[in-house]
Amino acid sequence: MPLAVEASPATTAFRQRGWRPPRPQPDLARPLTESPALLTLADHPPATAPPTATYGAVLGSRHVGRLLAGTLTGRLPNSMVPVGLVLWITGGGGSLAFAGMLAALYGLASGLSQPVKGRLMDRHGQTRVSAPAVLLNAGCLASLPLIGAGGQPTVVTAVVGVAGLFTPPLEAGLRALWPTVLPDVGRRRVVQALDTGSQGLLYIVGPLLASWLATAHGPDTALTTTAALGLVGTAVVLTSAPSQAWRSPAAGGAAGSGRLMSTGLIQLFTALAGTGFAFGAMNVWAAGMAGTHGLAMFSGVLPAAFSTGSLLGSLIYARRARPGTPATQLITTSALFLLGWMPLLTQPDPRTAIVFTAIPGLFFTLIITNGFHTVDVLAPPSRTTEAYAWLILSVGTGQAAGTALAAALATRLYVLAALPAAGAATALTILTLARRNLVSTSPRGRHRRPRHHRKHQVNLPSHESDTCAPVVGRPGHQTVRNGAPAGTSAAAKQAWLATARGQQEQRAVRARADWFGMAPQEGTRADAAPQWRTP
Numbered sequence: 001m002p003l004a005v006e007a008s009p010a011t012t013a014f015r016q017r018g019w020r021p022p023r024p025q026p027d028l029a030r031p032l033t034e035s036p037a038l039l040t041l042a043d044h045p046p047a048t049a050p051p052t053a054t055y056g057a058v059l060g061s062r063h064v065g066r067l068l069a070g071t072l073t074g075r076l077p078n079s080m081v082p083v084g085l086v087l088w089i090t091g092g093g094g095s096l097a098f099a100g101m102l103a104a105l106y107g108l109a110s111g112l113s114q115p116v117k118g119r120l121m122d123r124h125g126q127t128r129v130s131a132p133a134v135l136l137n138a139g140c141l142a143s144l145p146l147i148g149a150g151g152q153p154t155v156v157t158a159v160v161g162v163a164g165l166f167t168p169p170l171e172a173g174l175r176a177l178w179p180t181v182l183p184d185v186g187r188r189r190v191v192q193a194l195d196t197g198s199q200g201l202l203y204i205v206g207p208l209l210a211s212w213l214a215t216a217h218g219p220d221t222a223l224t225t226t227a228a229l230g231l232v233g234t235a236v237v238l239t240s241a242p243s244q245a246w247r248s249p250a251a252g253g254a255a256g257s258g259r260l261m262s263t264g265l266i267q268l269f270t271a272l273a274g275t276g277f278a279f280g281a282m283n284v285w286a287a288g289m290a291g292t293h294g295l296a297m298f299s300g301v302l303p304a305a306f307s308t309g310s311l312l313g314s315l316i317y318a319r320r321a322r323p324g325t326p327a328t329q330l331i332t333t334s335a336l337f338l339l340g341w342m343p344l345l346t347q348p349d350p351r352t353a354i355v356f357t358a359i360p361g362l363f364f365t366l367i368i369t370n371g372f373h374t375v376d377v378l379a380p381p382s383r384t385t386e387a388y389a390w391l392i393l394s395v396g397t398g399q400a401a402g403t404a405l406a407a408a409l410a411t412r413l414y415v416l417a418a419l420p421a422a423g424a425a426t427a428l429t430i431l432t433l434a435r436r437n438l439v440s441t442s443p444r445g446r447h448r449r450p451r452h453h454r455k456h457q458v459n460l461p462s463h464e465s466d467t468c469a470p471v472v473g474r475p476g477h478q479t480v481r482n483g484a485p486a487g488t489s490a491a492a493k494q495a496w497l498a499t500a501r502g503q504q505e506q507r508a509v510r511a512r513a514d515w516f517g518m519a520p521q522e523g524t525r526a527d528a529a530p531q532w533r534t535p
Helices: 009-016 055-059 064-091 096-112 114-124 127-147 153-165 170-181 185-217 219-238 241-245 263-293 298-317 326-346 350-378 381-408 413-433 490-516
Strands: 471-474 477-479
Touching (some): 055 185, 064 219, 096 153, 096 381, 114 381, 170 185, 185 350, 219 241, 263 326, 263 350, 298 350, 326 350, 350 413
């Protein structure tokens, strides 16, 4: 005989409200097969196992490969433009200082405009923001060869600045798409780690591609190809179904509403700026190592080793779920990131330096990935894209600061080796102090008590109208917001609280008994279990 359970309306209502009523006695005189509410195991098959979260399964999921490939292609200009501008200016007889200023201007304009573009994307969708942005960005880059490297410096500077301002926010947009493309948490964790780890490839492939194009076909061709790659990659993403259908969750009917910045988010972004500082200082340290040992290739090999470690770290991290909250994982990986920089203080030889540089790279992806996960916890759903953009900006700002400070101390190799560890230590200190704020899901002033909780307030007599009595939000949950009437002693206050709680308990028991057709018992809820009425 199959296992049978008879579900009554009262039982269903009790379960929906969190209470477990006494199990009703079955009517043994009536066969089980005559029950109209008969449920069997055949009617409720066992729950299916969650989908597998392997690399093949994730990359084979619908839209995943297209979105990853399109985003990486569309973001190649971020690493190609600085190199292309330097080769374009110097190839036309311009100064290296002017070329470096243009490269810095492009990166700075791109980073500072990210939060604005993220906010607009939350309000108006991805296509309406990224499509005009990529057209302006590609148009400006393609117009530089027409202006010429020897043209007016003011015009060239303005065009490069506009191009930087209108870089499409592909990274933040892709992060916002993953919850809809991969609803399963396990698969989403894998693809987010792959997304972050593969970004290291941009800074390996991009500069090499720009250098090869400029050498083989001329700097003008390098800039034109860079503009075309950005246009094609962005088009691949924007023409996908998830991007066209994506809309930011509206808060209160208005997209993009809700307070964004909380104490936890500010502390998180400040800490991640320290992580970016370590990465920026490492690039200058690599150039210093190349000059010290007379190996020019080291200025590119060491950052490539760091990026390779970052990719390997993402592959290892995505293999299995890690225990703890995103904030706990963020602090743990930041501590490992700091320890990974310590071997550099020994001033290793060139071959050993390659291995030592890859060690902190293993944890860089983990920090950024857990940073995005922490943003998911702290930011309002209606403004996640903007929050992602602020995270990207904080890392980029820290990287620029680390590069600038390390360049000013370039003659002191021991100091250069210590700067990445200093940035990592700053990040870990901030995260440790901010641990409580990184797990809060209700920033002050952002949420209000639901309206359905307010109707359970106790209406006290007139002599107690100046106080607030217990509020019952759900069964078994009471809170007292003010206390006993003014002028009472401690013992009287305790007695008043006990009386108020008992009255509220009785009212709740009677209300539930009337609603479900049961006979209530007197006393508090602890010793007053409702009983079924007998016909």
